Amino acid sequence: MKRYECLRAIAPQFGDELVVTNLGAVRHEWQSLRPHHGNYHLQNLGLTSSMALGLALALPHRKVVAFDGDGSLLLNLGSLATIANQHPKNLIHIVFDNECYESSRGAPTATAGSADLAAVARGCGFANVGTTRTLAEFADAFTRALNANDLHFILAKVEPGAGDVPAAALDSQENKYLFVRYIEKSENLKILTSTLSRASESPSK
Amino acid sequence: MKREVAAEIVESLKEAGVDFVATLTEANLHDLVMALGEDQAIHHVPVTREEEGIGVCAGAYLGGKKPAMVMMNAGFLLSTNALATVCIHPGIPVLLLIGHSGGVGEENAGHATVGALTEPVLQAMHIVYEKVGRFEEIRPTIRDSQMLARSSRRPTAIVLNKQALR
Numbered sequence: 001m002k003r004y005e006c007l008r009a010i011a012p013q014f015g016d017e018l019v020v021t022n023l024g025a026v027r028h029e030w031q032s033l034r035p036h037h038g039n040y041h042l043q044n045l046g047l048t049s050s051m052a053l054g055l056a057l058a059l060p061h062r063k064v065v066a067f068d069g070d071g072s073l074l075l076n077l078g079s080l081a082t083i084a085n086q087h088p089k090n091l092i093h094i095v096f097d098n099e100c101y102e103s104s105r106g107a108p109t110a111t112a113g114s115a116d117l118a119a120v121a122r123g124c125g126f127a128n129v130g131t132t133r134t135l136a137e138f139a140d141a142f143t144r145a146l147n148a149n150d151l152h153f154i155l156a157k158v159e160p161g162a163g164d165v166p167a168a169a170l171d172s173q174e175n176k177y178l179f180v181r182y183i184e185k186s187e188n189l190k191i192l193t194s195t196l197s198r199a200s201e202s203p204s205k
Numbered sequence: 206m207k208r209e210v211a212a213e214i215v216e217s218l219k220e221a222g223v224d225f226v227a228t229l230t231e232a233n234l235h236d237l238v239m240a241l242g243e244d245q246a247i248h249h250v251p252v253t254r255e256e257e258g259i260g261v262c263a264g265a266y267l268g269g270k271k272p273a274m275v276m277m278n279a280g281f282l283l284s285t286n287a288l289a290t291v292c293i294h295p296g297i298p299v300l301l302l303i304g305h306s307g308g309v310g311e312e313n314a315g316h317a318t319v320g321a322l323t324e325p326v327l328q329a330m331h332i333v334y335e336k337v338g339r340f341e342e343i344r345p346t347i348r349d350s351q352m353l354a355r356s357s358r359r360p361t362a363i364v365l366n367k368q369a370l371r
Contacts, residue, residue, distance in 0.1 A: 020264070040267060044290040047260030050252075051291070054264020054272070057248060058225070062268075078253030082261070086250060172295040179267060189269040193355045 001135050003096040004029045004163030006156050007067070009139045013146060016186065017063040020052040022072045024103040025162035026096065030067060032165035037182035043172050046075030049083060049093055056088035059187065063090050063146065070097040070111045071104075077120060083151070084125030092145045092152045093121075098160045106160060121153040128152040206370050210340060211236040214302070217344040218273060219246055221351035223300060225270035226250070227258030231277045233304050233370040238275065255280030256287035262299040263291045271351070273300040278307070278323040281362075285326065288360055293330065298354035300347075301332070301362040310367030323364065333361050338368030 003026060011033040019039045021027040027041040040055075042048050052066035073080075073095055083093065099112035111117060118131045128150055132138040138156050145152035170178075180191050214237055218226065227250045230238040241249045248270070252258040255276045262272035276284070281303045292299055306313070307320015327334045333353060335346045346363055354361040 042291070043294060044260070044287065047256065047263075047287060047291055050257045050260030051264035051267075053250075054225075054261040054266070054270075055268045056264075057250070057261075058265045058268025058270040076254070076257055076260075079257050079260075082250065082252050082257060176267075176295040176297065183267065183269060187269060191266070191269050192358075195356070 001133070001138065001156070001158055002161050002163070003098065003156070003158045004161075004165075005135055006096065006138050006158065007033050007163075009135055010142045013143065017065055017146075018055060018059070019065050019067065020048055020055065021067045022048040022069045024069060026067050026069065028165050028168045029163040031168035031170065032163070037178045039175075040179050041168065041170060041172075041175055045072050047079075048072050049076060049079040052091060052093065053079065053083050053086060053088065056091040057086060059183075060088065060090055062187075063092070064088075065092045066094060068093060068095045070095060070099060070109045070117060071101045073117055074110055074115070080121050080124040080126070080153075084121075087151055089150050092142070092154065094142070094154045094156060096156050096158050098158050100160055102160045102162070118153065118155040121155075126151065126153045129155070131155045131157065133157050206233055206236045208236050208240075210343070210369055211240045213340060213343050214347070215240045215244055215247070217347040218300075219244075220344070221300075221348045222271045223273045223351060224248065225262065225265045225272040226275060227252050227261045227272070228275040229253075229255050229258060229277075229280050231304060231306075233306070234275060234277065241275070254283070256284040259284050259287035259291055259299065263297045266297050266299065271355070273302060273351075275302045277304040278364075279319050282319060282322060282326060285330065288330065288332070292360045293332075296358040297360075298358050299360045300351050300354050301360055303362055303364050304370050305336070305364045305366050306370075308366055310371070327362055327364075332359070333357075334364055335362075336364045336366055338366040343369070
């Protein structure tokens with residue numbers, strides 16, 4: 001199976017879930033399948049799981065889904081220990097493991113050798129860990145995670161290859177403002193500060 | 206760090222609105238990290254590597270929290286790419302409390318290089334910072350640094366020198 005097929009299989013299940021995507025083609029694939037202000041496209045390799053953790057802890061009543069990759073998670077394995085200890089019940093950590101640095105022309109990652117990220121997650125204390133190798137397995141694991149009230153880790157073993165989609169027309173600043181405004185509105189929160197006019201302080205007469 | 210200094214930092218953070226703190230401990234930060242862990246008004250996330258904490262804080266900000274990161278300067282140097290790509294580039298504020306080893310008063314020769322690099326790297330990253338040592342400086346500096354972080358949508362830093370750390 002390919003990552004794009006996995007995303008296409010689960011996209012119809014999304015409502016107001018918040019999503020953090022890894023650097024690389026996954027952001028364009030996901031944005032084309034589910035264009036939504038609740039998508040945050042991280043421009044950093046490694047911190048997808050950590051951003052998703054912070055978001056999940058800040059909004060414990062909202063489901064947060066991380067679309068991570070093997071190259072990214074290998075940069076930040078310690079985050080699995082932190083996430084398991086914090087144990088946010090609203091977080092689904094999905095890792096698309098294509099066993100290579102696909103966006104960097106495909107050199108193999110450590111998972112092409114002996115590393116098993118699901119075993120690492122289990123060892124860090126994740127209770128709900130699944131390795132999926134077919135679309136049916138993946139979609140089933142996601143549906144169970146979405147309907148459960150607990151932390152889940154899903155490893156999707158995929159072939160390399162990106163979906164034939166247009167580049168997402170979002171730069172980082174625009175994405176941040178749209179995402180934050182969406183959170184402010186949907187959660188009735190004030191996140192961005194604004195400067196009051198000082199006109200009212202000036203003498204009126 | 207003395208317990209009364211740790212308590213003053215925790216109270217100052219709360220007064221400034223900070224409600225979420227990621228930490229990576231060190232001998233000089235121990236009392237502060239333990240005090241943060243005990244405080245019910247602050248969500249405390251001990252991390253395994255400092256750049257991880259920058260990601261956690263940025264995510265918490267997007268969800269409406271007011272985050273801060275407590276670490277030593279070695280951890281700040283480790284976090285530079287995370288700060289650049291996750292905070293500065295999109296415009297996400299995180300208050301950084303950085304213990305300054307290798308600065309004035311340092312007795313450990315091994316810390317001198319990291320100590321000397323800390324301020325030039327903060328300056329190179331255009332991160333506005335204040336150096337704090339005296340007890341009475343702590344509260345206004347935390348308040349004002351947090352104010353600037355929020356209004357500028359950028360990380361700001363407080364560098365805690367030996368006077369504050371010992």
